[in-house]
Amino acid sequence: MRWSTLHIPTLRDAPGDAEAVSHALLVQGGFIRQLHAGHYSLLPLGWKVHTKVATIVREEMDAIGGQECLLPTMHPAGIWQKSGRWDTMGEIMFRLKDRRDNEMALGITHEEIFATVAAELSSYKQLPQLWYQIQLKFRDEARPKSGLLRVREFAMKDSYSFTIDWDGLDEMFERHRVAYARIFERLQLAAFPVEASSGAMGGDTSTEFMVPCAAGEDDVLRCSTCDYAANVEKATSALAEVADEAPLPEPERFATPGIRTIAALEEAGAPADRQIKTMVLVADEATVLALVRGDHQLNVQKFVDATGAIELRPATPDEAKAALGAMPGSLGAVGVDGLTIVADEALRGRTNMTTGANDDDWHYRGVDIARDIKVGQWADLREVQAGEACMSCGTALEVVRCVEAGHIFKLGTVFAEKFGVTVADADGQEKPVVMGSYGIGIGRNMATVAESHNDERGLIWPVSIAPYEVVITVVKLDDNSMAAADVIYSDLKARGVDVLLDDRDARAGVKFADAELIGIPYRITIGPKALADGEVEFTERRSGDMQRVAKGAVAEMVTDLVTTQRKL
RNA sequence: CGGGCUGUGGCGCAGCUUGGUUAGCGCGCUUGACUGGGGGUCAAGAGGUCGGGAGUUCGAAUCUCCCCAGCCCGACCA
Numbered sequence: 001m002r003w004s005t006l007h008i009p010t011l012r013d014a015p016g017d018a019e020a021v022s023h024a025l026l027v028q029g030g031f032i033r034q035l036h037a038g039h040y041s042l043l044p045l046g047w048k049v050h051t052k053v054a055t056i057v058r059e060e061m062d063a064i065g066g067q068e069c070l071l072p073t074m075h076p077a078g079i080w081q082k083s084g085r086w087d088t089m090g091e092i093m094f095r096l097k098d099r100r101d102n103e104m105a106l107g108i109t110h111e112e113i114f115a116t117v118a119a120e121l122s123s124y125k126q127l128p129q130l131w132y133q134i135q136l137k138f139r140d141e142a143r144p145k146s147g148l149l150r151v152r153e154f155a156m157k158d159s160y161s162f163t164i165d166w167d168g169l170d171e172m173f174e175r176h177r178v179a180y181a182r183i184f185e186r187l188q189l190a191a192f193p194v195e196a197s198s199g200a201m202g203g204d205t206s207t208e209f210m211v212p213c214a215a216g217e218d219d220v221l222r223c224s225t226c227d228y229a230a231n232v233e234k235a236t237s238a239l240a241e242v243a244d245e246a247p248l249p250e251p252e253r254f255a256t257p258g259i260r261t262i263a264a265l266e267e268a269g270a271p272a273d274r275q276i277k278t279m280v281l282v283a284d285e286a287t288v289l290a291l292v293r294g295d296h297q298l299n300v301q302k303f304v305d306a307t308g309a310i311e312l313r314p315a316t317p318d319e320a321k322a323a324l325g326a327m328p329g330s331l332g333a334v335g336v337d338g339l340t341i342v343a344d345e346a347l348r349g350r351t352n353m354t355t356g357a358n359d360d361d362w363h364y365r366g367v368d369i370a371r372d373i374k375v376g377q378w379a380d381l382r383e384v385q386a387g388e389a390c391m392s393c394g395t396a397l398e399v400v401r402c403v404e405a406g407h408i409f410k411l412g413t414v415f416a417e418k419f420g421v422t423v424a425d426a427d428g429q430e431k432p433v434v435m436g437s438y439g440i441g442i443g444r445n446m447a448t449v450a451e452s453h454n455d456e457r458g459l460i461w462p463v464s465i466a467p468y469e470v471v472i473t474v475v476k477l478d479d480n481s482m483a484a485a486d487v488i489y490s491d492l493k494a495r496g497v498d499v500l501l502d503d504r505d506a507r508a509g510v511k512f513a514d515a516e517l518i519g520i521p522y523r524i525t526i527g528p529k530a531l532a533d534g535e536v537e538f539t540e541r542r543s544g545d546m547q548r549v550a551k552g553a554v555a556e557m558v559t560d561l562v563t564t565q566r567k568l
Numbered sequence: 569c570g571g572g573c574u575g576u577g578g579c580g581c582a583g584c585u586u587g588g589u590u591a592g593c594g595c596g597c598u599u600g601a602c603u604g605g606g607g608g609u610c611a612a613g614a615g616g617u618c619g620g621g622a623g624u625u626c627g628a629a630u631c632u633c634c635c636c637a638g639c640c641c642g643a644c645c646a
Contacts, residue, residue, distance in 0.1 A: 012595050012607070013580045017639045028579095037638065092645065109646065142569075142644050150645090198646080206646085217645090300644090313569095313643085407646060439646070475605050509606035516606095527605055537605095 001468075003502040008045055010514050020215040022450035023147025025459050029518040031467075038144025038152030040443075045467045045518060050155070052465040053187065053446050054134050057157045060183050064175040066132045066159055071113045073136055077103035079112045083418050088310050094138045106138035111411070111437055114160040115419035118433065124164045124425045127433065130172060132159030134442065146215050148447035149403065155442040162416075162433045164425065169410055169434045173207075176408045176438045180209055183440065184405065186568060187449050188462040191405050194220050195230035197301050198409055206409040209440075210402035213451045220402045221384050225395040233301035236380060237388035237397055239346055242273055247351040248366025251334050256363045260329030262294045270294075270354035270365065276347060276373075278331040278356060280320040283309035283340075287323045289333050291343040291375070292382050294354075298344075299383035306379035307342060324358045332356035333373045334364050341374060344381040403448045406440040459519025460542050463565035468500035470558055471520040475508045475527035484551055485526045488536070491555035497562050516541065522561065524554055 009030040018024035026032045031046035042050055058068065077095075080086035086093075086105075094106040107113070114131060121127070134157045141152050148154075161172035177193065184191035189211045196208040208231060210220050221235035222228070230236070259265050266272050275294025280287060281303070288307070292298050304312055317327055323339065324331050332355035333341050347353075351368040369375065386399040416422065416432035425431045446465070453460045463469055470492060474485045485501060492499040500520065502511050508527075515523055525537040525546075536554050539546045549557060 009578085011579055016580065017574080019640065034638085090645095137646095139645080143642095145640080196646090208646095404646085409646080437646090473605095507604065507606080507608070509608085512606050514607090525605080529605070 001500055003471075003500060004504045006044060006500075008514075008518065009043070010517055018147065020146035020149060020447075020451065021454055022149065022215065022447040025450055025454055025517070025519075026147055026447065029459055031518075032148065038141060038150070040148060040151060042443075046446075048467040049446050049461065049465050050442055052467075053449075054155065054157070054442050056186050056464060057183055057440060057442065058134065060179040060186075061132050061157065061159060063182075064130070064179045066130045069117075069131050069133045070135060071107075071110055071117070071133055073107050073138070075105050075107055075113060077105060079116060080105055083112050083115075083415065085112070090311065092139050092141070094140050107135075108137055108139050109437070109439070110135070110158055111160065111415050111435070112419070114437075115415045115421055115435070118160075118162050118416075118421045118435075119419055121162065121421065121423050121433065124423050124431075127162055127164045127423065128168050128172065129162040130159060130175075131162075132157060132438075146447075148443045149215055149451075150217070151443065154444065157440045157442065159438045161436040161438075162421070163436075164423065164431065164433070166412075166434055169412075169436050172436050173408060173410055176436075177207070180406050180408070180438075180440065184209060184211075186462075186464050187445060188464070188568075189405060189445070189448055189452060192222075192229060194222075195234050196407065197231060197233040197305050206407060208404050209406035209408075210400075211405045211448050211452065212400050213403045213448060214401060215451055216401045216403035218402050218404050220400045221386070221388075221397045222400050223390040223393060223395050223397055226390060226393040228390050228392055228397075232383060232399070233299060233305075235384040235397070236391055237384045238391050238394065239388070242350070244274075244351045244353075247368035247371070251357075251364040251367045251372055253357050253359075253362055253364055255361060256330070257361045259361070259363070265294075265354065265363065270363075274353055276332065276350075276353050276355035276367065276369070278324075278333050280315035280323055280328075280331065281312055282315050282319065283307060283312045286340065287315060287319065288340040288342060289336065290381060291333055291341065291347055291373070293344065293346045293350075296344065296346060296382040297385070298381055302379070302381050302383070303342065306377065306381065307340075326356065326358045326360050330356040330358065330360050330362060332358055332364060332367075333375075334358075334367055335372065337374060340376050342377045342379055342381065343369070343373070343375040345378055346382055348378055403444070403451070405445055405448055406438075408438040409436060411435040411437055454519070457513070458517035461519040461521055462568075463521050463562055464568060466498075466521050467518065468520050469498045469562045469566070470522045470524060471500045471502055471515045472524045472526060473502045473508075473511045473515055475511075475525060477503065477505055478528070480531060481526050481528065484531060484536070488524060488526070488551065488555055492558065495555060495559040497555075497559055521565070522558060524558065526551075 011028045014024040015027045032040045096104050137156045138153050144151050163169050191209040191211045193207045194210050196206045198206040219232040262272050272295035277292050277294050279290045290298050321327050353367040354365045357364045387396045413432040415435050421433045422430045472485050474481050489501045521541050523539045530537050535548045536551045537546050538549050
């Protein structure tokens with residue numbers, strides 16, 4: 001294409017409100033424009049990149065046997081009520097009504113719809129099936145941010161597997177791991193798999209693919225020695241043994257005037273790891289207690305996963321007082337009856353502990369948890385901190401800030417049971433089909449590549465998804481230069497290279513700056529200097545390295561380079 | 569949802585504290601000239617409901633109130 005005819009609205013200045021690098025560069029480079037919070041228009045350049053990302057995903061899904069479909073975006077409420085997620089999804093779901101007052105929703109994901117399609121399966125001989133689509137999802141995110149990284153309307157590749165048993169699911173899961181690894185390799189993203197919480201998706205296990213990135217929103221605990229990596233919502237670590245002394249015969253009250261914090265109580269003689277921290281939470285309208293060791297932090301998602309709570313929030317100080325009789329700072333679970341008490345595993349078997357006495361300015365010491373506290377449920381609740389020991393090898397774990405680039409779930413038979421997705425097995429017995437679901441956001445991955453590949457001059461796209469693989473920059477629009485440019489341009493096009501001819505009547509500096517800003521990986525510069533020797537200049541965007549090439553040889557050379565890079 | 573901040577030509581901003589003729593600047597845009605290998609120079613132009621509404625006032629971009637939108641932090645979130 002000829003630049004002079006295209007709509008590539010690059011900006012001299014970066015937008016003032018863009019914090020994330022990808023956001024600023026995609027706007028400045030003329031790839032995207034915001035319509036309103038969380039909704040972006042993809043301009044020609046942006047759509048080209050987006051399409052190339054989608055193509056890579058499509059190719060890799062096809063390579064593992066995926067069959068592409070396209071399901072509706074708008075769904076009747078009934079289908080979501082059938083799975084029970086009409087209620088559990090809460091505010092994330094855009095809801096609307098049609099003219100007959102029927103309730104509808106915009107799809108946040110498509111398990112329900114694919115399960116409906118799958119209900120037509122009737123025999124194990126039809127399995128396995130692997131279906132996917134690249135389709136818009138709508139999510140009413142509380143806080144869209146960072147350009148394309150977190151939006152309310154976005155294209156996602158979501159695939160769904162249907163197998164006769166769990167071994168089949170394992171096989172499908174493994175296929176996706178391979179496909180995703182290939183996708184991220186082709187996108188040149190440093191993604192790595194991590195253990196994740198399945199959250200509202202439910203199901204058995206899930207794996208996220210994370211890309212280290214400052215603009216990300218997830219923390220991953222990673223071991224540098226072995227391959228352990230897990231989302232902080234799921235991560236565990238090995239704790240040093242704590243040797244407890246024998247407990248007192250019974251908890252002993254002692255006055256702690258003015259002491260409201262773990263740290264203050266520590267100064268008063270109770271080490272933090274010998275304290276029980278009691279937090280009052282409101283889970284789906286019920287008051288519950290979460291107990292962790294004094295020096296530990298509660299991870300809310302872990303609590304949700306352990307208890308199945310849908311909505312969870314900390315109680316207000318007044319609510320805490322109403323429930324336990326004291327203000328935060330003197331709360332405890334000793335002798336508490338009638339409230340659900342969930343305790344972290346690190347507290348199991350501990351004795352001689354200190355905790356609040358549910359009386360302002362009073363605490364108990366000598367507490368034996370097994371004896372004195374009616375724990376209703378033991379669970380892993382504590383948030384792992386950087387530096388704690390890896391469970392499998394003991395190395396200190398590090399925290400890495402990441403973007404979630406993909407997420408794959410083993411769903412099991414939950415949806416199959418609700419939607420009647422059953423098939424007859426070899427013995428003629430009706431069996432629920434085992435499902436998996438697998439997601440990868442197209443726009444988010446595009447933005448993540450932008451986050452990962454840029455410099456002070458702008459974007460540096462990998463050849464695989466660059467809006468154009470090569471730009472021909474004509475320094476001076478005289479007949480001689482344009483003639484040479486046209487020959488090379490036609491030659492490259494004939495060779496199947498995605499080439500952009502910058503034939504704008506602008507100063508060389510402007511063209512160089514724009515080419516670099518929009519991140520075209522290779523540039524052929526045509527100017528009188530080199531042309532006098534029958535040569536053109538060839539520059540690699542990433543390194544800035546320039547070399548002179550005979551004008552008749554450059555097309556073949558570039559084609560070879562691009563072809564190699566493209567396939568990577 | 570809580571906290572902080574911001575809305576002024578296409579983009580980036582000043583003006584607002586202390587109300588006062590015609591609302592400025594840079595970039596971009598149009599036309600012309602000179603230029604021509606890293607965002608050039610000169611000249612002449614076009615382009616603005618100052619986020620919206622109500623109020624105070626002789627007079628509001630500026631003060632007051634309400635609303636809307638956007639950004640950032642936190643909460644939340646497949």
